[in-house]
Amino acid sequence: MEKKEIYLAGGCFWGTEHFFKQIEGVVETEVGFANGHTTNPTYKEVYTDTTGYAETVHVKYYPDVVSLEFLLQMFFKAIDPTSLNKQGHDEGTRYRTGIYYTDSEDLPIIEKVFAEEQKKYQQPLAVEKLPLENFYTAEEYHQDYLDKNPTGYCHLPQSLFEFARQAKEKKGIPTSY
Template identity: 60%
Template sequence: MKTIYLAGGCFWGTEHYFKQIHGVVNTTVGYANGNTENPTYEEVCSDTTHFAETVRVEYDEKKVPLFFLLRMYFLTIDPTQVDEQGADKGSQYRTGIYYEDEADKAIIEDAVAEESFAFSDPIATEVMPLKNFYAAEEYHQDYLDKNPSGYCHISPELIKMARETQRIDD
């Protein structure tokens, strides 16, 4: 199994979206690359901890390659926005791709470069090694499964597309 950390605005929708993709085996919402230990949601929302709402995506690279996951990720965000996605504003809603495996960096950079052709503004999505990650409180985990009418910045059409996308057969 491989792991990538994706910050795409509100982590509820980002987690729900990636859970639908064939080859993703586990997701955890949390806070990445901040400057304190064990932050709470309230602290992250205070805009003082510099954490990004992030989803840890564990996936089987034999079923879904990283480049494909990143292409799916870019469908859900505006990578040119700084510190916001959809209706959510604040540094915790910035976009970012955080990696543990240095070998993933070139794949990520290629995906970002490809994405940059679609925009006239520069890509603002952070690309950097994972500094730290803390799982969010339990009520945030699988939030949209527990609260199907909860807020989600990702369109139902994209969620459906993710569910129907079969990348590589078992």
């Protein structure tokens, strides 16, 4: 089965990664830093908000099991799409939201989900929608952080992880969790 990939910045990457790992069809996740202007940044450097990077999750999935459209709909359930450079208590450009793609054929799907989401809000969405320029893997202790530290900090509510575990594309997405 062929895998596809998408890069999603949803605020703190610990919770965003844990959320996507719950979704059936997602087969691999990796946290790191996307679309910045330095080479091989460390978490400490990204934390200064001077590198231009966003905390991002590299999501690999089986499109025969879960579609990009479904993943993006789920992404919008895990973020405040109108909040600029802030998710939960986390503030700074590293916490901006974004969808970074590597396959230009994904753009029409991304545009469709954006348009559907925009209808729900008066103000414009503050989510970047760009080709992936670069991605650097974060240090090992950040990978699968909430699996290693179940009581660790997370801006996402526990109920959202349960929601992601139960959401199945064939049934459609429930409107609330």
